[in-house]
Amino acid sequence: MKLILSLLFFSFFLHIVSCSNNKADRIFINGLIYSLDEKSSVYEAIAIQNGIIVDLGTSAEISSKYSNAEKIDLNGKVMFPGFIDAHGHISGYGDNLLEINLVGTSSQEEIAALVKEKVSQVNPGDWIAGHGWDQNDWKEKGWPDHKILDQAAPNNPVYLTRIDGHALWVNKKALELAGITKDTKDPSGGDIKRDAIGIPTGVLIDNAMSLVYKVLPDVTDEMIQRTVLASVQNLATHGITSAHDMGVSSRTIEIMKKLADEGKLPLRIHAYIDGPGKTWNEYLEKGSVIGYGNNFVTVRGIKLFVDGAMGSRGALMSQPYNDDPKNSGLMLMSEDEIYKVTNDALKKGFQVATHGIGDKGINLIFNAYERAIKENEKKDHRLRIEHVQVIDPADVERFSKNGIIPSMQPVHATSDMPWAEARLGTERVKWSYAPKLVLKGSPIIAGGSDFPVESPSVLEGIYAGVTRQDKNGYPRSWLDVMWLVENKMWVISKAGIPDTTLFEGGWYPDQRLSVQEAVNEFTKWAAYAAFEESKKGTIEVGKWADFTILDKDIMTIPPKEILNTNVVMTVVDGKIVYEKK
Numbered sequence: 001m002k003l004i005l006s007l008l009f010f011s012f013f014l015h016i017v018s019c020s021n022n023k024a025d026r027i028f029i030n031g032l033i034y035s036l037d038e039k040s041s042v043y044e045a046i047a048i049q050n051g052i053i054v055d056l057g058t059s060a061e062i063s064s065k066y067s068n069a070e071k072i073d074l075n076g077k078v079m080f081p082g083f084i085d086a087h088g089h090i091s092g093y094g095d096n097l098l099e100i101n102l103v104g105t106s107s108q109e110e111i112a113a114l115v116k117e118k119v120s121q122v123n124p125g126d127w128i129a130g131h132g133w134d135q136n137d138w139k140e141k142g143w144p145d146h147k148i149l150d151q152a153a154p155n156n157p158v159y160l161t162r163i164d165g166h167a168l169w170v171n172k173k174a175l176e177l178a179g180i181t182k183d184t185k186d187p188s189g190g191d192i193k194r195d196a197i198g199i200p201t202g203v204l205i206d207n208a209m210s211l212v213y214k215v216l217p218d219v220t221d222e223m224i225q226r227t228v229l230a231s232v233q234n235l236a237t238h239g240i241t242s243a244h245d246m247g248v249s250s251r252t253i254e255i256m257k258k259l260a261d262e263g264k265l266p267l268r269i270h271a272y273i274d275g276p277g278k279t280w281n282e283y284l285e286k287g288s289v290i291g292y293g294n295n296f297v298t299v300r301g302i303k304l305f306v307d308g309a310m311g312s313r314g315a316l317m318s319q320p321y322n323d324d325p326k327n328s329g330l331m332l333m334s335e336d337e338i339y340k341v342t343n344d345a346l347k348k349g350f351q352v353a354t355h356g357i358g359d360k361g362i363n364l365i366f367n368a369y370e371r372a373i374k375e376n377e378k379k380d381h382r383l384r385i386e387h388v389q390v391i392d393p394a395d396v397e398r399f400s401k402n403g404i405i406p407s408m409q410p411v412h413a414t415s416d417m418p419w420a421e422a423r424l425g426t427e428r429v430k431w432s433y434a435p436k437l438v439l440k441g442s443p444i445i446a447g448g449s450d451f452p453v454e455s456p457s458v459l460e461g462i463y464a465g466v467t468r469q470d471k472n473g474y475p476r477s478w479l480d481v482m483w484l485v486e487n488k489m490w491v492i493s494k495a496g497i498p499d500t501t502l503f504e505g506g507w508y509p510d511q512r513l514s515v516q517e518a519v520n521e522f523t524k525w526a527a528y529a530a531f532e533e534s535k536k537g538t539i540e541v542g543k544w545a546d547f548t549i550l551d552k553d554i555m556t557i558p559p560k561e562i563l564n565t566n567v568v569m570t571v572v573d574g575k576i577v578y579e580k581k
């Protein structure tokens with residue numbers, strides 16, 4: 001009896017010892033764990049407790065030290081610090097996900113079937129939206145009419161946006177709700193397609209589309225919540241554990257906070273307020289929100305725009321566009337206006353992230369930031385410039401000089417390369433979409449995708465950054481460049497032929513990043529851009545247990561294989577939020 005008691009006591013004693021010293025609720029073993037710490041340490045196993053990393057080591061060490069913890073065998077899979085997208089739009093991406101995606105559909109029947117499927121998922125009377133149809137892809141290339149949509153959706157109004165955004169295809173229910181009849185006049189700048197006797201057929205062009213937009217139901221909180229959830233749940237499947245959301249309304253922020261309270265967010269949101277105005281004034285008054293809801297929602301910055309985009313020639317350039325010699329782009333905010341907002345922000349501990357695509361626009365942002373920094377010295381401000389697509393090489397050093405952070409999207413380079421040179425000309429294009437040039441003047445670049453403008457896949461971003469090729473591997477050789485020229489997707493240089501050496505293995509291959517640099521963009525550099533480098537971005541004891549687990553070792557496989565790599569698990573705050581089945 002005495003022996004049993006003492007044994008019991010002894011085991012109880014052991015239990016206390018093991019609990020107090022070696023406590024973990026979950027361990028991952030048999031992995032290849034890239035910590036990305038100062039020494040680039042690589043581990044086999046990791047222990048976490050209450051969402052925090054508590055230990056790292058070999059599988060044998062971690063298994064024996066934490067024998068009571070739940071054990072997850074990684075079976076040789078590869079773990080990285082949780083991927084961070086430093087520039088995206090959560091609600092916009094959710095809207096796209098909830099609409100029917102019609103890109104690539106090849107017939108009216110195929111589209112009607114997709115609409116019918118959607119009808120089965122919604123309530124009678126709910127509006128159904130879709131986007132991306134193109135009658136040029138159909139056998140019958142004329143405009144469609146509402147009849148086939150009426151059969152698919154007799155009780156739901158339907159509006160489907162054409163791929164270019166300049167036409168709506170609607171059903172009868174939508175025409176009725178919009179009050180569009182034989183007697184409705186075409187609005188100015190708009191066209192209501194009609195049959196031989198003047199009855200609207202269900203296609204509305206340009207300004208006529210607003211007749212439908214006007215009668216769409218008001219957005220409810222429930223709809224915003226559904227959109228945000230659809231978005232973040234999808235982002236988690238791409239291994240994204242934190243997203244910097246660029247331009248968010250106060251209403252959406254409140255809904256995100258509610259979702260955080262309810263434990264429904266599978267990733268952490270770092271929201272930037274959508275420009276000066278009511279929400280911004282409100283936040284200047286009440287101050288930033290840092291780590292709300294167990295560190296799932298942070299609001300400590302504002303998003304501004306100095307200019308527009310390159311595709312529409314809205315980026316503000318110091319010299320006119322090559323293919324539009326009278327146009328130098330648009331200035332959406334002046335240097336003074338940016339300075340004023342930045343000054344307010346720095347005084348109240350907020351960060352500013354300004355969209356800057358053209359070289360003149362970026363130059364103005366630097367000027368404005370530098371003035372505000374001078375008045376707020378000693379502050380750790382981490383002002384950001386978003387996109388940095390065309391930068392005067394002389395401006396590059398202003399990043400490190402002032403602690404200003406460039407935020408770039410590697411996929412923009414490969415998406416825009418078919419026409420970027422036509423816009424910019426053969427000289428200016430060399431300092432455009434140029435991360436290696438930017439890294440000469442900045443120790444870091446925060447990496448992002450700009451979802452939904454591009455896919456949120458971080459692996460696609462890393463691939464584009466490393467190869468400077470699109471998903472089909474273009475441009476990979478002289479022959480590929482000739483193909484682009486033949487298809488009028490490339491301007492030929494003054495000499496009459498493209499400089500083929502430039503295109504060997506990617507578009508301006510001198511701007512290719514190493515895999516290490518590209519991974520840093522989406523992990524520790526993005527964490528720094530959000531003041532969170534002490535909590536995430538590397539795998540180290542004391543940091544948050546946010547991980548992305550892949551089925552291939554992207555650090556060592558041939559770069560083209562990065563596109564065939566899968567996210568197999570996403571872990572946020574120690575919990576598995578996504579697992580590939």
Ligand SMILES: [Zn+2]
Pocket residue numbers: 087088089246450
């Ligand atoms: Zn954006």
